[in-house]
Amino acid sequence: MATGNREDYLLRILRLTEGENSAKTTDIAALMNVSAASVTEMLRVLSDEGLIVYRKYRGVRLTEKGIAQAKRIRDKHQIAERFLMDVLDKEQGEAHEEACKMEHILSDESARRMCRIISSAEMSDCEVCGTECVKKRSGIQLNRMSTGMIGKISHLRCDDAEKIRKLVAIGFVPGRTISLVNRTTNNGPIIFRMGESNIALDQDMASLVFADVEL
Amino acid sequence: MATGNREDYLLRILRLTEGENSAKTTDIAALMNVSAASVTEMLRVLSDEGLIVYRKYRGVRLTEKGIAQAKRIRDKHQIAERFLMDVLDKEQGEAHEEACKMEHILSDESARRMCRIISSAEMSDCEVCGTECVKKRSGIQLNRMSTGMIGKISHLRCDDAEKIRKLVAIGFVPGRTISLVNRTTNNGPIIFRMGESNIALDQDMASLVFADVEL
DNA sequence: TAGACTATTTAGGATATCCTAAACTTTATA
DNA sequence: TATAAAGTTTAGGATATCCTAAATAGTCTA
Numbered sequence: 263m264a265t266g267n268r269e270d271y272l273l274r275i276l277r278l279t280e281g282e283n284s285a286k287t288t289d290i291a292a293l294m295n296v297s298a299a300s301v302t303e304m305l306r307v308l309s310d311e312g313l314i315v316y317r318k319y320r321g322v323r324l325t326e327k328g329i330a331q332a333k334r335i336r337d338k339h340q341i342a343e344r345f346l347m348d349v350l351d352k353e354q355g356e357a358h359e360e361a362c363k364m365e366h367i368l369s370d371e372s373a374r375r376m377c378r379i380i381s382s383a384e385m386s387d388c389e390v391c392g393t394e395c396v397k398k399r400s401g402i403q404l405n406r407m408s409t410g411m412i413g414k415i416s417h418l419r420c421d422d423a424e425k426i427r428k429l430v431a432i433g434f435v436p437g438r439t440i441s442l443v444n445r446t447t448n449n450g451p452i453i454f455r456m457g458e459s460n461i462a463l464d465q466d467m468a469s470l471v472f473a474d475v476e477l
Numbered sequence: 478m479a480t481g482n483r484e485d486y487l488l489r490i491l492r493l494t495e496g497e498n499s500a501k502t503t504d505i506a507a508l509m510n511v512s513a514a515s516v517t518e519m520l521r522v523l524s525d526e527g528l529i530v531y532r533k534y535r536g537v538r539l540t541e542k543g544i545a546q547a548k549r550i551r552d553k554h555q556i557a558e559r560f561l562m563d564v565l566d567k568e569q570g571e572a573h574e575e576a577c578k579m580e581h582i583l584s585d586e587s588a589r590r591m592c593r594i595i596s597s598a599e600m601s602d603c604e605v606c607g608t609e610c611v612k613k614r615s616g617i618q619l620n621r622m623s624t625g626m627i628g629k630i631s632h633l634r635c636d637d638a639e640k641i642r643k644l645v646a647i648g649f650v651p652g653r654t655i656s657l658v659n660r661t662t663n664n665g666p667i668i669f670r671m672g673e674s675n676i677a678l679d680q681d682m683a684s685l686v687f688a689d690v691e692l
Numbered sequence: 693t694a695g696a697c698t699a700t701t702t703a704g705g706a707t708a709t710c711c712t713a714a715a716c717t718t719t720a721t722a
Numbered sequence: 723t724a725t726a727a728a729g730t731t732t733a734g735g736a737t738a739t740c741c742t743a744a745a746t747a748g749t750c751t752a
Contacts, residue, residue: 265738265739267738267739286699286700287699287700287701288698288699288700296739296740296741297740297741297742298699298700298701299700299701299702299703299740299741299742299743300739300740300741301700302700302701302702303701303738303739303740304739307738307739318700318701318747319699319700319701319746319747319748346587349564350587350590350591351590352586352587352590356584356586359584360582360583360584360587363582364579364582367575367578367579367582368575369571369574369575371567371571372561372565372567372575375565375566375567376565379564379565430564435563435564435565435566436566437566438566480708480709482708482709501729501730502729502730502731503728503729503730511709511710511711512710512711512712513729513730513731514710514711514712514713514730514731514732514733515709515710515711516730517730517731517732518708518709518710518731518732519709522708522709533717533730533731534716534717534718534729534730534731
């Protein structure tokens with residue numbers, strides 16, 4: 263099992279080999295900020311673990327297994343970074359720094375759930391979410407529900423981080439069950455019930471939230 | 478600077494010393510799942526770093542600096558765990574596991590922002606958020622009660638899911654009224670009365686439960 | 693194609709953390 | 723209060739990762 267450290271090597275190698283060339287020791291060393299000797303040593307380890315194909319003096323490539331693992335981590339990084347920016351409102355630099363750590367510890371499941379919230383789905387072929395993250399968001403917008411309907415929030419549509427944050431803060435997160443209590447005036451807020459409380463939501467805000475209707 | 482590993486030691490020591498006794502090597506070893514010898518070694522390191530006061534064969538206490546650091550990490554754990562449950566809708570066990578990793582990498586700023594979102598803020602005196610997060614949970618740990626005291630359980634400290642589950646299973650849930658019947662030997666279990674029955678609880682377990690003392 | 697130069701690997705060490713077994717302290721018992 | 727039992731530390735080693743310096747392989751040029 264790859265440690266956080268090994269994972270970083272994998273990530274660099276992925277980056278260096280995506281133009282299908284093989285990665286060279288020196289380049290990896292530069293990216294990792296370690297000596298070439300340390301890289302050589304690690305390459306042997308990764309090779310023994312079946313994550314890379316390594317021939318001395320000839321550079322390395324990732325194996326299928328290595329690619330999958332590296333991509334999974336990279337996806338987690340992407341998800342974490344976006345989540346930090348969109349939901350926690352962190353600025354990009356910091357979000358990136360923190361995502362570099364989170365990518366190693368974030369569980370698949372949590373990544374998937376973050377992904378559902380940011381729903382950026384900007385990544386095609388997400389190793390973490392599988393197809394789930396790519397497309398096909400079921401559900402209807404909350405403002406299209408009618409009185410009495412019960413639904414489970416499936417995702418939020420991420421086109422305005424500020425609003426997403428607000429929604430998350432008041433509890434509109436995927437998985438939560440809500441029902442539409444009533445509508446006020448034609449274009450006024452809609453009242454939803456969630457758990458023990460009623461919450462009013464503007465049409466505009468409601469349109470950002472999607473739910474699978476259960477009843 | 479304390480590594481994630483050192484941080485774990487600090488956390489255990491905090492827990493063991495909150496009843497103001499000093500922590501013993503063996504107890505730390507048990508909590509950390511390492512040999513006593515390893516603990517001794519680490520104690521020297523932490524001592525050199527000014528995080529603990531250590532006298533051979535005599536146990537350890539945290540210094541002010543150590544307390545601050547440990548509490549900060551514990552607060553981050555709490556925040557992360559609640560965040561995972563409330564925002565990502567993870568179930569408690571998994572949330573706890575993941576929070577054990579997040580506590581070491583979560584930045585102060587991110588923790589603060591998570592805290593603002595969950596705003597349930599069950600922690601008093603949060604090292605991370607300062608006053609900002611305070612909603613303040615009253616109560617003292619059961620192991621600090623003295624004989625005859627009556628109290629109402631206010632909350633459990635979510636530090637070890639398995640233990641929490643156990644406590645809940647035997648009836649230690651918020652709202653329940655208990656009294657301390659007596660203490661056995663110095664470090665042995667404490668006998669509580671709850672409803673019609675007496676229940677013995679280890680010091681360690683008792684330290685996880687907080688009660689508002691009524692009499 | 694033989695240096696000369698560059699890239700890579702090997703050798704030998706360092707540090708952090710963990711371990712077991714042996715030595716030593718403290719505590720508890722008879 | 724002397725000893726046995728229990729708890730703690732020291733000794734000596736292991737592993738993972740990093741490093742520098744020396745050796746070796748690969749490549750480029752004259």
